[in-house]
Amino acid sequence: MLSFVKNFLSGKSDPKELKEEIKEESILAASEANTIKEDTEETPQAETAEGVTTPISLHESWDQNLSMQQKYSLSFMASELPPIAPGNISLAGVSLVPHEEGIAVVAFVRNASPNPVRLGKMNLVVLIQDNQLFTRQSFDLSELGEIPPFHARPWEFVFSREHYLMVNVALRNWKLAFEIAEKKMVLPQKLELEESWIKSLSDAQKDSLIELAKQLPALKPGEVNVQSVQLSKSEDGSLRALLLIRNGSERSLSFEKLPLALIDATGETVAQGLFELGSLTVNAETSKPWMFIFPPESILKENPDFSRWSVRVPQGE
Numbered sequence: 001m002l003s004f005v006k007n008f009l010s011g012k013s014d015p016k017e018l019k020e021e022i023k024e025e026s027i028l029a030a031s032e033a034n035t036i037k038e039d040t041e042e043t044p045q046a047e048t049a050e051g052v053t054t055p056i057s058l059h060e061s062w063d064q065n066l067s068m069q070q071k072y073s074l075s076f077m078a079s080e081l082p083p084i085a086p087g088n089i090s091l092a093g094v095s096l097v098p099h100e101e102g103i104a105v106v107a108f109v110r111n112a113s114p115n116p117v118r119l120g121k122m123n124l125v126v127l128i129q130d131n132q133l134f135t136r137q138s139f140d141l142s143e144l145g146e147i148p149p150f151h152a153r154p155w156e157f158v159f160s161r162e163h164y165l166m167v168n169v170a171l172r173n174w175k176l177a178f179e180i181a182e183k184k185m186v187l188p189q190k191l192e193l194e195e196s197w198i199k200s201l202s203d204a205q206k207d208s209l210i211e212l213a214k215q216l217p218a219l220k221p222g223e224v225n226v227q228s229v230q231l232s233k234s235e236d237g238s239l240r241a242l243l244l245i246r247n248g249s250e251r252s253l254s255f256e257k258l259p260l261a262l263i264d265a266t267g268e269t270v271a272q273g274l275f276e277l278g279s280l281t282v283n284a285e286t287s288k289p290w291m292f293i294f295p296p297e298s299i300l301k302e303n304p305d306f307s308r309w310s311v312r313v314p315q316g317e
Contacts, residue, residue, distance in 0.1 A: 023093040026177030030113040034120040051083030057151035084112040093176035102161035108152040123179040188213040190286040219248030237296040247282040255280045264304040273298040
């Protein structure tokens with residue numbers, strides 16, 4: 001793993017060049033991070049008006065294998081990171097290059113909390129221009145070890161090409177991020193995921209959306225349709241239908257109310273209802289997921305066949 005880091009650092013000796021490598025940070029409240037709890041005393045830290053600084057903390061394996069010059073280069077880059085608000089964890093990418101398994105990203109994991117932090121498994125994403133999702137992958141961040149309070153730990157993350165969502169794209173203006181810290185991600189076919197969905201969807205639901213997005217045909221100009229994604233039954237008997245609303249028109253569409261019928265494999269109506277959507281807006285030439293919940297009292301058929309299912313606007317609505 002360190003061979004790539006050494007090669008990267010060997011070609012960077014100019015401080016200005018090193019500083020220019022630092023990318024936009026992904027910031028997550030420490031309380032939201034998947035941390036392994038440990039009983040420790042808080043460490044005080046001098047705080048400026050802009051926030052706190054995070055000097056470098058090397059993992060033992062890095063400390064043993066890097067040269068003094070390479071350590072200095074990393075330490076300089078850590079010192080050039082902007083102050084961060086206390087109580088946060090962040091990712092600051094500094095390099096992305098091809099790797100035999102896919103791509104390798106070097107980043108600083110910054111701990112701006114007063115406690116040592118040992119992270120657990122988390123999904124990381126690589127975003128390119130306009131928040132397009134290039135790839136996402138789960139990493140066991142406990143491998144970084146314990147990050148001391150108010151310190152930054154450099155690490156290398158290798159993303160396998162099997163997780164790529166697009167090919168033959170220029171990886172410019174990229175950003176390494178915690179998935180749950182993002183305000184917006186754009187999947188293939190311009191499928192937009194906003195912050196609330198990024199946080200609330202399960203990994204299985206995100207995987208279903210991604211696989212669906214990769215297979216969807218391009219929208220025709222002016223086409224608007226609803227795509228079925230996932231159907232599940234809650235403990236209270238309600239049916240939860242995750243749908244994808246696709247807008248191929250040149251203007252944004254807003255929905256306040258939407259009548260929908262749930263159809264099973266036999267073509268019969270299983271449930272029907274009028275959904276109050278508030279201010280659901282689907283931007284021009286994009287798609288957006290939405291969860292529609294059919295309560296038990298709206299269910300019209302017992303023992304439906306959901307080997308295939310769909311939704312449609314009831315006739316006459």
